[in-house]
Amino acid sequence: MKMKFLFTFLSLCFSTLVFSQEKFDIFFDFNKDIPNEKSALELQKWITENDHAQVLKIYGYCDSVDDNSYNKELALKRIQSTLKTLTENKIQISKSIELIPFGKDFKRSLIQEENRKVTLFYELLKLPVNNVGNEEIPTMGDITAKIERERATLASKFAKAKIGDIITIENIYFQLDTDKIIEKSRPILNELYEIMRKNPKLNIRINGHICCNVEATNSKLSSQRAIAVKAFLLEKQIHFYRLSYKGFGSTKPIFEIPEKNEKERLANRRVEIEIVAN
Template sequence: MKLIKILILFFFANYCLAQKQFEVYFDFNKDFPNENSILEFNEWKTSVKISEVFKLEGYCDSVDTKNYNKKLAERRIESIIKLLKSSAVLLNKDLKKIAFGKDFERSPNQDENRKVIIYYNEVQAENPKSELYEKIKNAKVGENIKLPNIYFYNNSARTVPKSKTTMYDLLCVMEENPKLKIEIQGHICCQIDTDINDISTARAKAIYNFLIRNKIDRNRMTYKGYGTTKPVHKIPEKNETEADENRRVEIMIVEN
């Protein structure tokens, strides 16, 4: 009995549950995930230790009526439930299912609105704080910090799955430092002219929305797109390395 208690204490001393989310995308008017999302889903379920899924939110684009879209969002949620069950992912017995018709803040890119967000608890080992965490925590007001390994799909504000590690590092430091206030800054590369589609603002807002969805007070954050006005390297860039370094998301410390 004593040994069991020791093992339980060891488990909780070295592991914790972290609330996270994963987004699955759909093609127009479809209620089953598109091919790319299925590939990402399969990668996700094998790369994380999921304790349980506790909430699903379904969304649609702005086409058609609110009632039709809500029913489509409901079907998308049910499709994800079947996918999760077939993958032996545990669903909370009080699983929350929320379908939105048109009553949510939509992205100007319709592809990014056709989705289901999976909210889940992940079993995590207690690791030392990341380099980014320490850098932000110790930063001075007015200092700019690049968010490493934040990547987006081409000409889109949708982050690729491998960006999540950095996004959750940022979330962690925001959660644990309630006085911290930031401006999220988006930058693009390659274009000498202005950011015609305002992708830099949309990408900064994507990080902002991620933090909002994870219950960070919006009064602690602003976002702004700078286009190509603040490049690290002169535009046009000499090579892809310089382009990558210009194509970035940074945060500026407003209060710490």
């Protein structure tokens, strides 16, 4: 009886563990190891919304064309391509991650496009509490005037910029202690989008900085805010290969922390655009 109880208990624990995992599919075009355009956008959206995920397993698949050996090789390339994108975007990867490429040895769909995929298995980790101090937001009237002044001069700054140059965008505002962009900031983001649209060779890195935080290396919120700007551009159909990001926390303040006043906090709390290619 005790043995039966133990077996049942362990079975329930195992079932809970399995069902706590979630999965996400990424699709590829025929004979390609880079996600197709639709899936690439969906993957970036998933990364933005699940930056606290830990990936446990990545399985790669192919359609039924070609032999088992070639298909396994292509499936592995798809896994490696996906893993590279995840690590570049700071998604946590389990130390015991399981990477399995399948050739023809899996239950295939009758629709070939559905077999050209990678499946992520992941779990969501608890989000840490951000400790960013006394962050404040200017009044809406101030925001509107400042954004309009900056919007009018932003294109000329990019026109003069060279690779490696950094352009500070001062008037992207977020809801207090979050990565939610305030609606009034949309005009400056739209201007950034227009600059990217008109300059198809322009590649950028979005750098996020926060104020007030004495724990300088805590970059979580600054990363989330940089990701939010990246997500805005992705939704506008700017290709994800042209966009990267980095959160610096408060490791690169303009003014020493703790700041003396709101003017200094505002200067430290910023989004920068670094020119990667143009």
